């Protein structure tokens with residue numbers, strides 16, 4: 001029946017996420033296997049790889065290798081393609097919050113999403129140390145365990161808590177922009193800034209109304225795909241951080257350039273409303289929020305820096 005389309009896959013994803021979470025909870029193997037290029041600190045452990053193998057192995061066994069595609073964080077790290085096609089595609093982060101996992105900081109999530117015709121059909125985020133199963137199917141609402149969840153109804157940015165992360169890139173110019181953005185948002189002022197260390201969990205915190213928004217530049221599709229469905233189904237909004245390039249325009253300069261002179265009406269600096277662009281899973285830039293007003297207010301403060309798309313062609317060596 002049409003309304004139960006992908007139900008089997010969804011139920012299976014919930015079960016696999018629970019199984020993967022148990023493996024993470026019980027894992028003794030927290031040793032860092034890969035850490036860093038010179039300007040990044042991006043931890044990977046054997047558990048990340050093991051859990052991804054378990055998840056993809058189970059999915060292949062259940063649904064067959066030929067018809068379904070897989071984008072997994074560790075597989076992509078080993079050179080598998082990261083391209084979303086129209087085929088049914090699983091998007092997997094086996095351990096979201098690997099740094100937390102290594103240090104015993106209590107937010108670690110398994111994130112599994114499923115897309116068909118490039119549209120996300122469902123998302124499952126299992127916050128495995130808290131034992132909370134966040135899940136949502138397109139058009140069917142969002143849940144934490146058996147409870148329906150909805151975003152917060154706060155509309156005033158000054159009454160909000162905002163989450164962001166500093167990511168893995170440690171190049172000074174990027175870190176400067178990230179902290180400058182955080183400073184500007186903090187000083188709006190908002191009630192607080194937070195960060196759990198996992199994008200997937202951060203999005204679930206938006207979805208259940210604990211915070212008003214989460215934004216980050218530099219995340220990957222596997223960090224946010226499942227959370228995107230959950231936020232949307234909880235009544236929230238997803239945007240790219242950069243939809244409109246006109247940030248502020250000096251009308252005097254424009255008028256002079258067009259030989260209109262300086263009319264009093266256009267004498268002042270005109271700040272156009274800055275809006276986010278449409279959410280793009282592969283763009284590595286995202287704002288998730290309870291509503292558009294909060295999202296747009298945050299986007300106004302974000303200092304954008306380049307992040308190569310997840311689906312960018314792989315450079316030939």
Ligand SMILES: O=P(O)(O)O[C@H]1[C@H](O)[C@@H](O)[C@H](O)[C@H](O)[C@@H]1O
Nearest residue numbers: 096097098165167168198199223
């Ligand atoms: O690499 P994992 O899967 O742990 O995920 C990332 C987080 O999800 C980001 O929010 C966070 O900012 C970091 O980029 C972190 O690496």
Ligand SMILES: [Mg+2]
Nearest residue numbers: 093096097223
């Ligand atoms: Mg991740």
